[in-house]
Amino acid sequence: MAKPTLTLNGKPVEFEPGQTILEVALNNGVEIPTLCYLKDATPTGACRVCLVEVKGARTLVASCAMPAGPGMEVTTDSQAVHTSRRLNIELLLASGNHNCLTCEANGRCKLQALAYKYGITDIRFKGQTQQYATEDENPLIVRDFSRCILCGRCVQACNDVQVNRAIGYGYRGAASKIVTTGDRPYHHSDCVFCGQCLEACPVGALVEKKAKGQGRSYELKQVRTTCPYCGVGCQMLLHVKGDRIVKVTAAQGPANKGRLCVKGRFGYDFVHSPERLTTPLIKEDGQFREASWDEALGLVAKKFKEIKKEHGAGAIAGLSSARTTNEENYLFQKLFRAGIGTNNVDHCARL
Ligand code: SF4
Ligand code: SF4
Ligand code: SF4
Incomplete structure (x- = not known):
């Protein structure tokens, strides 16, 4: 047809x-x-x-x-379309505090980009928006209501995309505000800190706290990768300045379709942790010492052989990790079943 x-x-x-x-x-x-x-x-x-x-x-x-x-x-x-769009952008700018110089969204803000595109240099109106204090108490997301244009994308992202239903519109008229149930701060609400609202916000009203002051969007290189936390395989973008991850956003992937959970989005500190293990350690006389991979793997193989000889293969068990890929987990169980000869194999995702 x-x-x-x-x-x-x-x-x-x-x-x-x-x-x-x-x-x-x-x-x-x-x-x-x-x-x-x-x-x-x-x-x-x-x-x-x-x-x-x-x-x-x-x-x-x-x-x-x-x-x-x-x-x-x-x-x-048309001219009518242009005039109306321009007016609406101007009204949105007038409705809050839009000092781009100090805003984290400078350079990636859609409102700023539209103001530039439509040649808005002066705001003819005085805003009458209710001035709510910035919410800066939780460790992950800053909510600056003075920059909120009440577009509702955060509400859609929370309710339609993640189906967490933690936020909605509250109050009326110039006092309108995006609120949690009971208008409590995020960390005292149903919010699970997936950060999908943060990702959806087109302006600087929702900002990742750890990324504040760490670099403008145009200074950051984006590196696509797979989340290392579990076996779902969510696709993500690392925003990198120099050799440091400044923040993480979701990429479109078959498993996550542009979503991330709290671990994938905010749990990247371990990458730069000074306590991160970067080399194998062998314990001798109660003290750890650094070792090469060859030495460490050789020691493990020797111990496996000794335990198997003395107690049998059933005395050995392997517990694998959700942070490895399916293929690695397959090889792991193969090593234990075919190599060592035990079916004592398990995985932390089952616990
Ligand atoms: S939200 Fe956008 S328009 Fe407003 S201050 Fe920030 S960058 Fe400028
Ligand atoms: S962080 Fe996630 S759960 Fe919390 S308000 Fe935003 S979208 Fe909803
Ligand atoms: S997405 Fe950002 S600008 Fe839009 S309503 Fe939510 S907080 Fe406000």
Whole structure:
């Protein structure tokens, strides 16, 4: 069956039933700016930056929330669209404290980028936003409400993407705020510190505490890797300055689809820990001394042989780690079963 079509900036394009105007535009290489849109989450139309003209409609429409319809005539870049987007960006800037010089999001902030794109140099309005104190009490996430544009992406990320349901909208009008149940700080709420809200925030309202002051986004190199914590294999990006990891964000991978848990996102301190073991240690007379891998492995093999000779293979057991890959775990059990001759093999993920 032929697909339905609409006209996008004067050009006929096909679309799938159920797609929004924004999705049709993206599929056809037409850029529409957004702030609140979060892929695969329920659209909210909160920021009004993705406004487009639809012929016959009474007003401009939010393209992220408007389903595409057959025969629609959509214009994404008219003067009316430009003026409205500019006004909405200006109002968002006026609604908070947007001093980019001191903001951690400087250089990666979507609001800042749009202000630049639409040539906003002066804010004509005085904001009347409720000034809530910054929440800086937990060790992982700083919540700066003065920079929050109430786009709701954090709420979608928490509720739709991670399904933790720890935050939502609270209060009304100029006093509106993103709140946990009972408006308690994150560390006294249902928040599990997965950091998905942090990742979704398009501005500097949610900031990773450990990354504060450690480098601007344009100074950081991104290195894609696999989370070392468990066997799920979540894909992640290490943001590195020099030889130090400054922060971790999620990458799209088949297992995690852009999500991470608290361990993967925040538990990277061990990489630079001065207490990290970098060489095997052998205990002699109650004291550890450094050894080469050859020496350490040779000693383990010798001890295995002695135990097996004296007590039998059943006296030996192997406990493997969830931090290794499936392939490594396969080899581990093979070593114990075929090499040593025992079925005493287990894995910490089962405990
Ligand atoms: S949130 Fe964005 S616009 Fe606001 S101060 Fe930070 S960088 Fe600037
Ligand atoms: S850290 Fe995770 S659980 Fe906590 S509010 Fe953010 S998304 Fe929700
Ligand atoms: S904290 Fe960030 S993501 Fe959440 S509503 Fe505010 S600006 Fe949007």
